[in-house]
Amino acid sequence: MGEISLRTDNTPTVKPVPPRGRAPWPRRVVSRCRAISRRRLVRMITPWAFLALPLGLLILLTYLPAYNLIRYSLTDWDGIDPTMNWVGLANYQRMATDPALYRVLFVSLFYLVGAVVQIAIALYFATILSFKVFAKNVFKGILFFPYLINGVAIGYVFLYLFRKDGTLDTTLAFFGLQDPPQWLGDPKLINASLAGTSVWRFTGMNFVLFLGAIQSIPGDLYEAAELDGANSWHRFWHIILPGVRRVVALSFILAISGALAVFEIPYVMTGGANGSKTFAIQAVEMAFTHRKVGLASAMALVLLAMVLLVTWVQRRFFPDERVELT
């Protein structure tokens, strides 16, 4: 990013060392050197002056809380009491041994499967819509728009959809499927229903990302392939897929960390009831409902570590994830 940055500290570093056996440097030279070093000092400080506000906020709102998370996680603090008792790694130990605490992690698997479905759907429609299609921009807009909608509104839209005799049941009945299950009432189904909602919400984002990547593939590649007698399957497999490989990989990584930290959709729709509680809901509840800030901090840190690990793996195996977009 900073290849074209302006180097400012290239003033010659002239140190006033008086030549041996001669008179000291004239006063004029010394004061000139002082002026240079003062200017250097100003130059050293200037970028930090510009960064003071952004960095201050970053430290106050991200790094100080992160530090506090570590501190709290080693105590039994309840969030109000002025005293916190040091408990060492007891909170972490409890997380690793109490099934009620770690079981919620498995809920993430539903969202992970949802994310795979989402990426597949997005890739399919991105491929279709990168070629000549009637009313292309209309379809693009329709597929993308759900991503922009307020999460609470989406929650209500899908509560309405999944209700008994709601939109989904009525539609199924129209196709002759009577006696539908309780989409949000059945603990076996609830996470699939919520993950489905999540797919509806986020497919548009992946779709637009993929579309951008496909459109940046040079058009003459397709022409050359056509001359060689390639059909549209060949075109997808040998030209498009390699072209979007990196964005797809990036989307998978984002999907994993997203699935680990799912919060809004289940929180708004069910509040975590009926077995739909996710790890993030549990951490937040632990902190603000049950007032176990120590344990909640440990949970938050574990999840944070997982997310960072996933990202580290991505940076390691796909170091150049930058995509050219036009």
Added chain:
Amino acid sequence: MKTALRLGAKGAKYASLLIAAVVCVGPLTVVLFASLKTKQEYAASGPLDPPTNWFNFANFATAFTNGQMLQGFVNTAIILAISLTGAIFVGTLAAYALDRFNFAGRKLVYGAFLLASLIPSVLMQVATFHIIYRLGLFNTRGAAILLFMGTDVISIYIFLQFMASIPVSLDEAAMIDGASRWTIYWRIILPLLRPAIATAVIIKGIAIYNEFYIPFLYMPARDLGVISTSLYRFKGPYGAQWEVIAAGTIVVIVPTLVLFLFLQRHIYRGLVAGAVK
């Protein structure tokens, strides 16, 4: 044979597109239907039946007055205006320093911003809460404003990307004319960044408008409800009145739809820039 196959493929393509469009628009349309029905009509009709009177806005009136949606819009507008101004300022300052200076620790600062963008915001609130509380901002709009201003990394990337395309020779020319660094930032860089600022405002604006948990956690007072939390509170009193909840939902979606229709290109560009950090 070959043309039949090609026609079949074409048919399948449009069929899948149509199904996708119905899946995207359908759930929203039925909510619009519900919002236009009277209570009796809602009870008597199925969810897929259109309303008899397309101009029955009674539910919208209830949502606005009793549901405190108006208050929600006012609070959202105040928070949007202040935190967007602040975020643009903070973001451009950081991007200017990172792109136009070469200093010890530059990589470290860059990494610090990058790392922050990876942290799921909900989890941080466990600890951020106590900082906001100590600052005396709990149950004030200041809490949301400060958090939206300070945790904005996406727009820094948008600015950095754009700034790389502003030639450094402009800065140098100004410096030869005796302009200070601040003057260069304020008079040259900031005005030239205008397209990037527009993109960042739109992306960040949508994100703030949609944010639920931060206002929910930090501003529980009834008169401090924003759009998301006002709508969320429909759950209690209107739990059984789906036609009112539907109206509230539509009220929240319509501004987003209007914005999307007018600013499509900016939105696509900005979201892509933000996602591919």
